[in-house]
Structures are given as C-alpha cells and as structure tokens.
Amino acid sequence: MTRAELDKSPKDVAAMFDGIAGRYDLLNDVLSLGQDRVWRHSVVRAVDAYSGELVLDLAAGTGTSSESFTRKGARVIACDFSQGMLRVGAERRGGASRRGVTFVAGDALSLPFADETFDAVTISFGLRNVNDVDRALRELRRVTKVGGRMVVCEFSHLPIGVLDRIYGRYLMAALPTIARCFTANTAAYEYLSESIMDWPDQAGLATRLRAAGWTRVAWRDLTFGVVALHRGVRAS
Numbered sequence: 406m407t408r409a410e411l412d413k414s415p416k417d418v419a420a421m422f423d424g425i426a427g428r429y430d431l432l433n434d435v436l437s438l439g440q441d442r443v444w445r446h447s448v449v450r451a452v453d454a455y456s457g458e459l460v461l462d463l464a465a466g467t468g469t470s471s472e473s474f475t476r477k478g479a480r481v482i483a484c485d486f487s488q489g490m491l492r493v494g495a496e497r498r499g500g501a502s503r504r505g506v507t508f509v510a511g512d513a514l515s516l517p518f519a520d521e522t523f524d525a526v527t528i529s530f531g532l533r534n535v536n537d538v539d540r541a542l543r544e545l546r547r548v549t550k551v552g553g554r555m556v557v558c559e560f561s562h563l564p565i566g567v568l569d570r571i572y573g574r575y576l577m578a579a580l581p582t583i584a585r586c587f588t589a590n591t592a593a594y595e596y597l598s599e600s601i602m603d604w605p606d607q608a609g610l611a612t613r614l615r616a617a618g619w620t621r622v623a624w625r626d627l628t629f630g631v632v633a634l635h636r637g638v639r640a641s
C-alpha cells in the first residue's frame with residue numbers, strides 16, 4: 406500500500422488516495438465521530454454560494470465536500486488529481502457531471518482553468534496534502550474573480566500548547582488503530598496523523614494566505630481548533 410511522506414510527493418499522495426478511495430467517506434465519518442458533517446456544513450455557510458455562481462471545490466476527492474454548494478443553485482467544479490477518488494465520486498452519482506457538480510481532473514499546482522473563472526474557491530482537507538502550499542494558494546487566487554472569496558477548511562491546532570500535544574499523541578495512537586478495523590491501508594492514516602501535527606497553526610496559515618495575495622484574511626475554530634476555517638478575498 407502506498408502512503409505519502411511529509412515531503413508530499415504528488416505521485417505518492419495521488420496513489421495513496423487512489424488506494425483508500427472506496428472507504429474514504431466511511432472512515433471520515435467513523436474517525437471524526439460524525440463531526441465531519443458539522444464541519445462541512447460550516448464550510449457551506451462560509452462559502453455562501455448562490456444561484457448563478459460558479460464555485461471551485463479543489464482537492465474535492467469523491468465530491469462529498471462539493472454537493473452542498475449547489476443547494477442555492479450554484480454550479481460546482483470538483484477538481485482533484487486522484488483518478489481513484491474522482492472515479493468513486495462519479496460512480497456514486499451516476500456520472501461525472503450530475504446535479505450541478507462536474508468532476509474535473511487537475512493539479513492544484515497548475516489548475517486547468519483560465520484566470521478569474523470562479524466566484525468562490527474552496528478546499529477542504531486538501532491543502533495539507535499539497536506538495537507546494539504557497540503555489541496552490543496563488544493558483545487559487547489566479548482562478549478567482551476579482552472580489553471573489555476563498556474558504557480553506559483544514560485540520561488545525563488546539564490553542565493551548567499542552568492540550569495540543571496530548572491531542573497529537575491521541576492522533577498518532579488512535580487513528581491508525583481505529584482505521585485498522587475498516588481498511589488494510591492503515592499507513593494512510595498514520596500519514597493523516599503525522600501531516601496534521603506537522604501543519605501550521607491558525608496564525609501561521611493566515612500569514613501564508615496573505616503572502617499569496619489574499620486580503621481580509623480571518624479564521625474561526627471548529628471543535629476547539631481541531632479544524633479551522635480560513636477565509637480571504639481577492640481584492641485586485
């Protein structure tokens with residue numbers, strides 16, 4: 406079984422997600438105790454897409470993060486570079502373009518879209534897996550219309566250092582152990598724990614968003630900082 410390392414080699418990351426695609430959504434529900442649904446609901450509210458808008462859901466995987474953006478009539482491009490994840494998403498929906506969601510293969514580091522295409526761009530639990538985060542943030546900005554918005558949903562850190570370290574130990578011990586009951590690919594879930602602990606904290610990510618050209622950057626914690634929602638605007 407392929408697992409990615411913290412250098413996030415694109416080949417390894419894509420192969421790892423290809424390998425877990427079939428059980429990806431089930432494991433999300435189990436490992437987060439259903440909290441993933443609450444987090445996704447918060448993302449939908451933060452993006453606040455409405456009729457006539459075009460939304461990019463980058464690193465969309467099986468499209469679970471994509472569907473809800475269509476509720477008020479927006480159209481969504483669900484883009485990912487794992488053919489396995491895209492295939493599972495398209496099979497579950499009966500096609501690659503259904504109910505306002507269109508799956509498109511593409512790399513976050515070189516997006517297959519023209520400048521200023523989207524009213525809003527969003528990425529859920531994807532940015533942490535990208536090989537060059539700063540480049541991906543610039544690419545997201547490039548394809549966003551001036552005045553458009555961005556929402557990043559990503560695992561983050563508990564605000565009190567000692568609690569964050571205890572949480573980190575829990576992640577390293579518990580996630581792969583629980584995952585073992587559902588999948589043979591526990592290595593992917595070791596990577597998940599390691600990559601969460603290696604990820605910048607809320608303020609650190611906000612600094613990188615600003616450096617990539619996003620303005621009005623702000624964030625809010627979900628579930629005590631287990632996840633953070635960062636937002637920004639393309640001002641010019």
Ligand SMILES: C[S@@+](CC[C@H](N)C(=O)[O-])C[C@H]1O[C@@H](n2cnc3c(N)ncnc32)[C@H](O)[C@@H]1O
Nearest residue numbers: 422464465466470485486487512513529531534
């Ligand atoms: C943890 S999954 C998140 C899927 C979905 N957004 C969700 O919330 O369930 C991370 C996804 O990021 C994708 N990914 C990682 N690096 C990427 C890149 N450079 N370009 C496109 N997709 C990428 C992976 O293929 C994987 O499907």
